[in-house]
Amino acid sequence: DVKVTQSSRYLVKRTGEKVFLECVQDMDHENMFWYRQDPGLGLRLIYFSYDVKMKEKGDIPEGYSVSREKKERFSLILESASTNQTSMYLCASQTGAPPYEQYFGPGTRLTVT
Amino acid sequence: DAKTTQPNSMESNEEEPVHLPCNHSTISGTDYIHWYRQLPSQGPEYVIHGLTSNVNNRMASLAIAEDRKSSTLILHRATLRDAAVYYCILSRAGAQKLVFGQGTRLTINP
16 A cells, blocks of 8 residues: 655644655655645645656745655755644655556644744 | 536435536546545545546446546445545646545535
């Protein structure tokens, strides 16, 4: 079974702190994604990566950056956390061939106070 | 990205079949039809996908209309653990991004 793990299930940070959310997958997938999920807004894509050291902006990249130094690990960075970044963050890993199923981690519920 | 339309919510009873509809009238010939579901407090999980023919797997069946403008996810015998939000998504061949809509919230009554 594909396994996608995220470093924390719950995280509380203060405004202005730098926050790192880690995601690791064990299926040697090329593609990895970061989403945030908010009530009424559904899942929105923040960033994605098709290969090591490669990244592309999603629909809402402002206030975030990412790092992919190794194939299995994709990190989401909040350079200076703000209260409007309080959300559920979901990482996904994806097969590199059609139909491109995505496999999700359990999510990190981040609260910024 | 081609758009899908699903009912906001549906309700069914335990041990009965459930048919979750999805309309995708602007689907193109190379679009795959995916279904994912999200259980409470979990990330979405892949359920099934299809292109033209009906598909079965251990979780569900996918019935695709002949003109491909609609599809139906079938849970043959619903359990309480099937209560979730179900998402119907189209993905274009070669386009890895998936666009999640609001989905259908399925409630299962004991």
